[in-house]
Amino acid sequence: MSAVGSPSLGNLALSRKEDWKAFAETPRRIQPEQLTRRQVKALGAEARVERDRLLRVWHANLGPIKTPQLAELHDDLWDIVDSNVQDGDKAKGAVAVDAFPGLGKTTSVLAFLGEFHRREIAEQGAFTEAGHERLPVCRVGLTGNTGMKDLNRSLLEFFGHPGRNRGTTAQFGQRALDCVVSCEVRLLALDDLHFLKWNQKNGIEVSNHLKWIANEFPVTLVMIGVGLADKGLFSEGDTRRDTALAQTGRRTTRLGMRPFTIKSEVDRREWRQMLLALEQRVVLADKHPGMLADDLSDYLFARSTGHIGSLMTLINRGCQRAVRSGAERLNRDLLDGVKNDEASEAARKELEAAQEKRQLTSRPRSQRRPAA
């Protein structure tokens, strides 16, 4: 039995069109079979190794879950992208997905880009009228301290352009534009945009460059990053600091992503819904309904502080441990032994103290059991 989907998906970097297409076009993994404890015991050595392997991969790739945050972001993105079908000579509105780390920006945007890619290919075919490969989406992730030239080069890398090694910033830019036009790219996503060199002087340069892309490239620009607002991407700019910033600001819609909270009943219901969805995907022989959503709700909130990234790390590691140790279920004892990221460990103590005093709970009113 082979891993469903492509076993090589683990090797993708998504910075080349081939990888991107494989990501967007590979069907979703199929959930491994849920066995009972008895069935697990009865497995032969070989079948057991195979099950362990399947579960490892499965639990490491549980997402994306359709959280309210993801659904809202997708709705907004569809609105903007679909309203951007005006002819190529008009500048199109840009989007900035701007939120703290670990809230699911990359995951949610990638899911959207994948959907968009499939829709466009289904409607218009894999090739353009001129016979070029159709690539509705171009997506690049930036790395530490990228300059304009590196940004242009990474666009060329995506397309595998032969001229990606020699040239000036402007030449790279022109070649990228050629690729974008011939492959009929509609969405250009720049992830981790905060990595662009963005100091006082470069700020204007960056802004101008993005403006150039937004103006010249017939695409909807999707910028993703942390603290983009603070970098002045949307500021109207004081008059001295150039009006270019103001122009970018006017054309860019900022979309945020929020962590889960437990302040109101609605918030707590959202948290519970998400845990229920997550629970469905966990494949452990001894799991029971409510394992996460009832028994571990407060605990998981304290350990993740409502950040989906921290929660998924914890659940992934917990499931790996539960399979490896044969516990085959998640509970407090097991998860206490699992390390999580530094930020959530730091925030955990305060929350747990408040929960112990019963000042705080993550459970919706209807789901609270009387104290035992």
Ligand SMILES: Nc1ncnc2c1ncn2[C@@H]1O[C@H](COP(=O)(O)OP(=O)(O)OP(=O)(O)O)[C@@H](O)[C@H]1O
């Ligand atoms: N909707 C979701 N369903 C399941 N898992 C998710 C979801 N959103 C995020 N995650 C998980 O949370 C982790 C962090 O998400 P992601 O990398 O998308 O965050 P980010 O906001 O892009 O962070 P950064 O600013 O560090 O790039 C990922 O490991 C991902 O698997």
Ligand SMILES: [Mg+2]
């Ligand atoms: Mg990211």
